[in-house]
Amino acid sequence: MSERVAEATPSEVSARAMPADGVLHVPLLGNPNTGKTTLFNALCGLRHKTSNFPGTTQDARIGTLRRAMTGDSGAPEIHLIDLPGIYSVELDQSEAEVCRNVLAGRLSPKAEPFGDPEGVCVVVDATNLPRNLVLVGEVLRRRLPTVVALNMMDLARQQGRQINLRTLEEQLGCRVIAVSARSGEGLEELTAALFAATVPTRTPPGVQAELELWADRIASRALGASAGGLVAESVGSTGTAALPRASLTDRLDPILVSPWTGVPIFAAIMVGLFYTIFSVAHFPMDWIDAIFAWTTGWIESHLPAGILRDLLSQGVVAGVGATVIFVPQICLLFFLISLLEDTGYLARAALLMDRVLRPFGLPGHAFVPLLSSHACALPGIMSARVIPDPKDRLATILVAPFMTCSARLPVYVLVTSLLFRDRPLMAGLAFVGCYALGAGAGLISALIARRTLLKGKSRPMVLELPTYKLPSLRTAAITTFDRGLVFLKNAGTNILAICIVLWWLGSYPRVTPPPEAEVMRQQAVELRQIGEAETVPEKKTHTLEQAGAQSEAAERLIAAHAREHSYVGRLGKTLEPVFRPLGYDWQLTIGVLTSFAAREVFVSTMAVVVRAGDADLDPGDAGAVQSVQEATRSDGVTPIFTTATCWSILVYFVLAMQCLPTLAVTAKESGSAKWALLQFVWMSGVAYVAALVVYQALRLSGVA
């Protein structure tokens, strides 16, 4: 056995001298499902920031730990770097590579200075010592000052395990602190130990097979095994401890994982999840709408009229509002998914869904991101981090926007209510068809991607199924806060930016109002005068209403005319030939272009362009929507929304990439904007061709 006892060499001692920025950098490693995240949260709370490892798609959380006793000498602060969970540092996977490189000082998160870590903390699951100790051994080999955090002590005690800490410390050659991240036990001791960490006094074997045996031996000693027996009282005759909860898990797992029973349960849980999100998020969304409407009103009445005021109310407020309105849905989504994941259910669901997704080159883990994308692709893409294999993750990110998101719904409603005016059943079926088309296109695109660009073997589907436990509200809250912040920063800047750009392009160049508008205004003035002078009450009201309507119509005409001659309008007219084969005229082209900021903008844009209403049109405003539906093309006769055009628009919106914030998140999560570009080109191409085929096929078969 090549284990030896070693004293710290002089060079190792000097390596522990104060680092340049006065802060100790300590990576946090551990097997998956050891409560590493919970421990990180318990130690650092909200004092952390999210960065990423340059050159990889791994995110890095860096938390701050302050020394308890300020009187002690040495660094006052530790930067704890949360590394991905791995079973072994020596594996040939990207997560393991990141860990190797960080331990060797070859890789640091973006926000941190370069260099070797000053210490390491390994989180170990007390209920599964032998396997966890292998990772500990691999870390000890690297001879960094190491501390082992023996987590889940509460669980171990429940299971009747007694672990001799002193034996562990002696055998491993480093400090071992018993903690329970959930209850907070041992955290202070752990913090103190991290500040006082020393180089291990023993070196584990270098050969992997020997290391495994080494780990087994130490585990058995620490658990008090002697002559093959067990200290725990609940030992069965077979020599294995009868874990009290084992039988429940044994019975539950096959049910959750078998297709016949598992799929209905899964469907029920997912429906429940999304129903909760949509119904609960409704309230804050309404408040947000109200607040922003109020803000716009305040701006318009309190600030002097002028360009900057317009920029503020139509560009900035609209832009910020368009971002913030997503926040309730996104936070709820992350919160509930975090809870669900904590219980252990998601691992079973990933196993179940694997057989559905694998034919398309995607792993079972991809179902959470793909499902979430049905609410909004942004959090869906952000949650693709759960997918272990980088190629799988990338494929999922690329196709996630194909899933029908909630922003497409107003367009679906507009078009299907036109196509199936009095046939709600058909409209419903069309709706379902849209969802199916999106999901189908996404899955097939994933398959194509995996066969061409992202060629490579899929990682084998082998997954640890953690014990069921009650989810931690605290972890869920911190995760939600984290991800919500990332969303706001990312999407916020992008949506705001493009709203400002579109505002500018839509406001200039200025044109003089058309003469008809002036005529209508005059008429409105005259009607008003008549109305005021009128004595008969009903006639008076009627005339005043007419005056009001005429005045509004004049305003709408002016707005539509302005929009038509603005840069956006000119762009629409210029690009009209591109979209004519799909059945769109210049008005629809403008609608399609401006939807690039946010899809739901389509209805209100169309309303402005066809003079049916204002830019802040509520898609539920039936009257204006009807006007949009009945609006005509330039010839004044043909409706914009003919049957064939309707189908074409529907198909286009199902498949097209029309969301700049999604592109930005793709660029960020995939590590390179070229993937965002690919996503845009591919989805736009697919949408264009599909809409073209649909339109031309319908026309050829005689549909108007």
Next chain:
Amino acid sequence: MSDSSANVVLNPPGCVAEVPTGALLALAGLSPGEIAHVATLGMDDPADNALLRAMGLRPGVRVRVIRLGQPSIVEVLGAEACGCACASRIGLTKELAAKVMVVRGEGQGVGGGSAAR
């Protein structure tokens, strides 16, 4: 196999990667509830073997079958008579389960000889 350090407890007997003698069969060929020793991992890619090993499915450990088919679930009971009583649950596809070769039985160090590898 003793250590150089004087005050260390000697190895408890049986705590080595012993696989009892017996016929090799695939994990997929067992029945639910059976306990067996993992003998070899037969994945095409050695990196996959390394992954399974790192997750706990390595020669010498005992496993108990919870579910067979697609997907399969096994409980990893830990190395022979280590008294570790560590139980972790692993889910895997049936294709993988067909490549994990095991030997039936849960007995302690059968015949005293370290067997097939």
Next chain:
Amino acid sequence: MNVGVSNAVLASLPVGDWQFWVASVIAIGALWVVINSVVPSDWLPWKSKTKSTKASLTISAKRGEDRTDH
């Protein structure tokens, strides 16, 4: 493009209004944000593309770091 049209366009941009210039600068800034976040870095001459990792001195970084020989 004849001069008459461009004159007309310029005339319709309120170049005399200081607010117009402020708003336009802001809009250009917004455009820059948009381009930055979506266009690949290779096409953007101003983006730093260096990866901040040290060069690996071993062919495969696997076994190089057992620091017993510090």
